[in-house]
Amino acid sequence: MKIGVFDSGVGGLTVLRALMDRIPEADYLYLGDTARLPYGAKSRETVARYAVSSAKFLVAEGAEFLVIACNTASALALDAIRDAAPVPVLGVVETGANAAEVSSATRDVMVIATAATVESHAYAAACAARGLRAIEKACPLLVPLVEEGWIEHPVTAEVLRIYLGELMELAQKAKMNPDTLVLGCTHYPLLRAQIERAVPDTLRVIDSAAVTAAQVDRRLAAPRGSTEAAGTARFFATDSVTKFRALGSRFLGRAIDAVDLVDFGG
Amino acid sequence: MKIGVFDSGVGGLTVLRALMDRIPEADYLYLGDTARLPYGAKSRETVARYAVSSAKFLVAEGAEFLVIACNTASALALDAIRDAAPVPVLGVVETGANAAEVSSATRDVMVIATAATVESHAYAAACAARGLRAIEKACPLLVPLVEEGWIEHPVTAEVLRIYLGELMELAQKAKMNPDTLVLGCTHYPLLRAQIERAVPDTLRVIDSAAVTAAQVDRRLAAPRGSTEAAGTARFFATDSVTKFRALGSRFLGRAIDAVDLVDFGG
Numbered sequence: 001m002k003i004g005v006f007d008s009g010v011g012g013l014t015v016l017r018a019l020m021d022r023i024p025e026a027d028y029l030y031l032g033d034t035a036r037l038p039y040g041a042k043s044r045e046t047v048a049r050y051a052v053s054s055a056k057f058l059v060a061e062g063a064e065f066l067v068i069a070c071n072t073a074s075a076l077a078l079d080a081i082r083d084a085a086p087v088p089v090l091g092v093v094e095t096g097a098n099a100a101e102v103s104s105a106t107r108d109v110m111v112i113a114t115a116a117t118v119e120s121h122a123y124a125a126a127c128a129a130r131g132l133r134a135i136e137k138a139c140p141l142l143v144p145l146v147e148e149g150w151i152e153h154p155v156t157a158e159v160l161r162i163y164l165g166e167l168m169e170l171a172q173k174a175k176m177n178p179d180t181l182v183l184g185c186t187h188y189p190l191l192r193a194q195i196e197r198a199v200p201d202t203l204r205v206i207d208s209a210a211v212t213a214a215q216v217d218r219r220l221a222a223p224r225g226s227t228e229a230a231g232t233a234r235f236f237a238t239d240s241v242t243k244f245r246a247l248g249s250r251f252l253g254r255a256i257d258a259v260d261l262v263d264f265g266g
Numbered sequence: 267m268k269i270g271v272f273d274s275g276v277g278g279l280t281v282l283r284a285l286m287d288r289i290p291e292a293d294y295l296y297l298g299d300t301a302r303l304p305y306g307a308k309s310r311e312t313v314a315r316y317a318v319s320s321a322k323f324l325v326a327e328g329a330e331f332l333v334i335a336c337n338t339a340s341a342l343a344l345d346a347i348r349d350a351a352p353v354p355v356l357g358v359v360e361t362g363a364n365a366a367e368v369s370s371a372t373r374d375v376m377v378i379a380t381a382a383t384v385e386s387h388a389y390a391a392a393c394a395a396r397g398l399r400a401i402e403k404a405c406p407l408l409v410p411l412v413e414e415g416w417i418e419h420p421v422t423a424e425v426l427r428i429y430l431g432e433l434m435e436l437a438q439k440a441k442m443n444p445d446t447l448v449l450g451c452t453h454y455p456l457l458r459a460q461i462e463r464a465v466p467d468t469l470r471v472i473d474s475a476a477v478t479a480a481q482v483d484r485r486l487a488a489p490r491g492s493t494e495a496a497g498t499a500r501f502f503a504t505d506s507v508t509k510f511r512a513l514g515s516r517f518l519g520r521a522i523d524a525v526d527l528v529d530f531g532g
Contacts, residue, residue: 043509
């Protein structure tokens with residue numbers, strides 16, 4: 001089984017990491033569209049165009065299953081990708097909403113994500129389809145803070161305190177009683193400990209990487225022998241492979257040996 | 267006189283604003299390559315490819331003079347743009363270095379900018395060519411803080427305190443005596459007041475927008491009548507024109523009525 005994982009950058013490596021832990025025998029292709037990142041502030045049309053060309057590339061390289069590890073692309077372009085790719089496609093918005101459905105007893109959930117993901121209201125729609133009410137908040141400073149490496153840092157703690165305080169105030173005003181917080185961006189799992197410290201203990205934090213890996217595992221129909229050898233992983237990026245290797249290792253949690261440069265033109 | 271101003275996004279509108287104040291009778295074309303921003307984390311090859319296509323577009327639209335208001339493009343792609351464009355080209359790195367040369371008595375200057383601008387060492391090279399020593403520091407959180415609208419905000423004050431403190435420590439270790447701080451990113455003029463509060467009074471802060479407008483004014487050879495009517499301004503963006511209008515007005519300091527969408531493919 002060859003699984004293609006796509007993200008605009010290195011954030012999706014948190015999803016790949018969870019997949020490799022969960023389904024070690026699969027072969028993986030990871031594409032980071034780093035020349036055109038971030039998708040978070042771009043329009044639906046532009047994101048769809050970028051995501052479709054990336055998905056087609058992974059299928060051409062042999063991917064039999066696609067994981068869209070980019071929240072923005074999952075939110076804005078999942079239908080376009082499904083139309084263009086002749087293989088099963090799973091996006092992190094639906095896997096996050098699925099996990100929220102299982103987690104929430106009050107049926108009220110909160111979602112933090114990039115501006116474009118929030119503006120698309122993709123999480124609210126996916127939650128509504130599962131009988132949940134969702135309140136969403138854009139947290140545009142969290143990705144740059146993670147990429148600056150300010151994980152355990154007082155500025156990050158203060159930014160989280162402000163963002164999460166505003167979010168819980170919004171929930172209160174809407175007379176909601178949320179018991180679940182979905183991390184709607186693949187960078188956020190790196191802040192999970194800080195986020196859990198900033199919210200009440202009663203709030204369950206769902207990170208897209210772990211829940212996506214679990215759901216891909218369930219979706220793969222073929223029975224797999226437990227004695228199979230570990231699979232391979234290949235990495236592609238549309239911009240500097242040196243930067244991808246350096247920054248990406250932090251997200252993947254292990255060294256990245258080789259990255260191939262891909263040119264989509266433009 | 268038709269002047270083309272190019273930036274990867276809306277930040278260059280601080281330069282356009284200074285130009286319109288200084289040379290109101292000129293006609294302006296502004297292009298923000300918003301579909302491919304930010305350039306700050308991308309490689310030299312990618313930035314040059316993007317900047318050259320943008321410069322060619324402005325010349326095709328009639329620009330007789332090009333101002334590269336994007337520090338990253340000025341740092342990484344000025345030669346490529348000059349090779350491709352048959353009109354005079356001025357970039358904000360050289361105008362900033364020119365202003366530092368005039369400002370500095372100690373011949374030691376400090377520069378803050380994006381990661382790619384700093385990694386290119388374009389300011390250090392431009393300063394060295396003018397007999398100045400320059401110490402550079404990447405401040406990747408400042409652009410997202412400005413775009414979040416956190417201008418007069420305690421988090422921004424704290425981030426500036428950290429960044430500028432580290433920079434002054436670096437200068438001290440290098441036994442330098444800097445008297446000038448160059449804001450090497452077009453977003454930073456919006457933080458000028460906060461930056462001036464965070465540094466000693468003896469440090470002169472140079473913002474690229476104002477000094478670039480002054481130098482373009484001097485470079486325009488033709489004498490211009492002071493009674494001429496105010497010129498026009500046209501705006502182009504490669505992604506959502508709605509977002510460009512909304513965010514851009516903050517940088518330009520006035521409303522932006524119409525923005526044309528440009529598609530470079532890719």
